[in-house]
Structures are given as structure tokens and as C-alpha cells.
Amino acid sequence: MSKIFYIMGKSATGKDHIYRALLESKEISVEPLVLYTTRPMREGEENGREYWFSNVEELENLRRSGRIIEERMYSTVHGPWYYFTADNGQIRLEETDYLGIGTLESYLKMREYFGTDRVVPIYVDTEDGIRLERALQRERKQSQPKYAELCRRFLADCEDFSEEKIKEAEIEYRFFNNGELSECQEEILTYMKQCVC
Numbered sequence: 001m002s003k004i005f006y007i008m009g010k011s012a013t014g015k016d017h018i019y020r021a022l023l024e025s026k027e028i029s030v031e032p033l034v035l036y037t038t039r040p041m042r043e044g045e046e047n048g049r050e051y052w053f054s055n056v057e058e059l060e061n062l063r064r065s066g067r068i069i070e071e072r073m074y075s076t077v078h079g080p081w082y083y084f085t086a087d088n089g090q091i092r093l094e095e096t097d098y099l100g101i102g103t104l105e106s107y108l109k110m111r112e113y114f115g116t117d118r119v120v121p122i123y124v125d126t127e128d129g130i131r132l133e134r135a136l137q138r139e140r141k142q143s144q145p146k147y148a149e150l151c152r153r154f155l156a157d158c159e160d161f162s163e164e165k166i167k168e169a170e171i172e173y174r175f176f177n178n179g180e181l182s183e184c185q186e187e188i189l190t191y192m193k194q195c196v197c
Contacts, residue, residue, distance in 0.1 A: 001117065002093040004033060005192055006110060007101040009124035010157035012135035014177045014184065016050065018124060019101045021185050028192055033091065033100030039081035043142055051083075062086045070109030074156070077148045085110065093118060097196060104165055120195050122188055123166070125174040128158075 005022075007015050023032055037051040038059065047053050059082055062068050071084035085106065091098060093114065100110070111119040126134075132154060139145045173191075177184040 002095070002097050003195060004091070004093070004098045004100055004110060004114060004119045005030060005122055005195070006033075006107045006119055007099070007122045007124060008104055008107050008161075010126070010131060010161050011153050012131040012138065013124045013126040014134075014181050015101055015124050017181055018177070018185050018188060019099065021181075022099055022189065022192070025189060027189055028097075028196070030097045030099040030192075033085075033098040035083060035085050035100065035102055035106070037081065037083045039076075039083075040078075054082075056082065059084060062088075069113045070106045072103060072105055074153075077152060078146070104161055104169055104171075108169055120192075121169070121171045121173075122191070123171050123174050124177050124184065124188075126177045130178055 007019055009015050019032075022028070023030065032049075034048060035051055036054045036059070038054055038056055041047065041053050045051070045053075059068075059071070062084075067087045069085040069087055071082060074081045074083070083102070083106070085100075085102070091114075102110070107119065107121055135150050135154060139147060139150050175184050175188050175191075
């Protein structure tokens with residue numbers, strides 16, 4: 001039975017690096033599950049790779065056509081940013097396994113839509129001090145760093161990924177990325193291979 005492996009965790013835990021490494025791995029075959037966002041594209045991102053970069057008008061059209069699986073809105077210092085998954089024909093579970101990335105909230109909606117047996121949580125955890133250092137390093141590389149948004153997101157993550165919410169989502173296993181990224185990636189890859197056997 002095909003699966004959707006769903007990576008989630010607080011910001012700056014290395015989720016994007018892990019996601020890309022797993023997609024490129026020769027040890028497992030998964031297709032990317034690309035979500036949509038209305039937030040501006042960051043330097044180095046490509047449309048259709050990290051996200052489908054969209055706008056509110058397209059989101060409204062998808063809502064009207066009943067094709068939204070899950071959506072979230074974040075009130076940022078730059079205005080509302082939406083993140084969402086749409087049933088646009090890209091997900092064919094009868095044919096292949098997928099790898100997605102999102103939030104705890106989006107994971108729960110995906111699990112509700114596709115079924116508990118089809119959506120496998122991959123929760124990446126990192127010590128908060130390490131996360132903050134990584135987030136600052138990443139933001140400094142932007143031509144126009146958005147430090148206020150970094151702080152808002154860091155604090156929001158503490159609530160969005162509270163221990164109570166993780167427990168309610170029945171996430172029992174965590175993949176810790178406090179040291180070498182490759183070690184965390186290898187642990188996740190081993191787990192995924194066990195799930196598809």
C-alpha cells in the first residue's frame with residue numbers, strides 16, 4: 001500500500017534539507033508532494049520545488065471548486081500568508097509513494113483526508129537554541145532579512161508543536177537533528193524503508 005511520508009517540525013530543524021536529500025536518495029523511491037503558499041518566494045527557492053507559489057485569487061478558485069485538502073493562514077508582519085494542499089491530480093496513491101512537508105495541523109488534515117494507514121508522520125526535532133542559531137544564519141543570507149517574522153515564527157512554533165498537540169496527533173517517534181544532518185537523514189531513510197516493505 002502506497003504511503004505519504006509527511007515531514008514536519010518547528011522552523012529551522014532542517015526539514016527542507018532532509019526533504020531534498022530523501023527525494024534524491026537512490027535507496028527509496030518517493031515523489032514530491034508540493035504544497036501551495038501565498039508567501040513571497042525566498043532567494044534560492046523555485047516554483048514547484050519547495051512550494052507552488054500562489055496568490056489569494058487562486059486559493060479562492062480552488063476553494064470554490066472544492067479542491068482544498070487543508071489550509072492554514074498565518075498573520076505575519078507582512079500580512080496574511082496562506083499555506084495549503086490542493087487535490088489537483090498530483091497525488092496518485094495507487095501508483096506511488098510520496099514525500100510531503102508541512103505542519104502538525106496540515107498533517108492531521110492529510111491523515112483525515114487520505115487515512116491513518118496512508119499518511120506516515122516524520123517528526124524532526126531540534127533543540128531550541130540550535131534552531132534559533134540556524135534561523136538567524138539563514139535569514140542573514142537574505143537580501144532583505146525579515147527578523148521580526150523570524151521571531152514571530154519561532155514563538156508560534158512553540159505553541160503549534162506543543163507537547164500536548166504532538167501527543168494528541170499520536171506521534172510516537174521523533175527524529176533528532178541536533179548534530180550531523182546526515183545521521184538524522186539516515187535514520188529517517190531506514191524508517192521509511194521499513195514502512196514500505
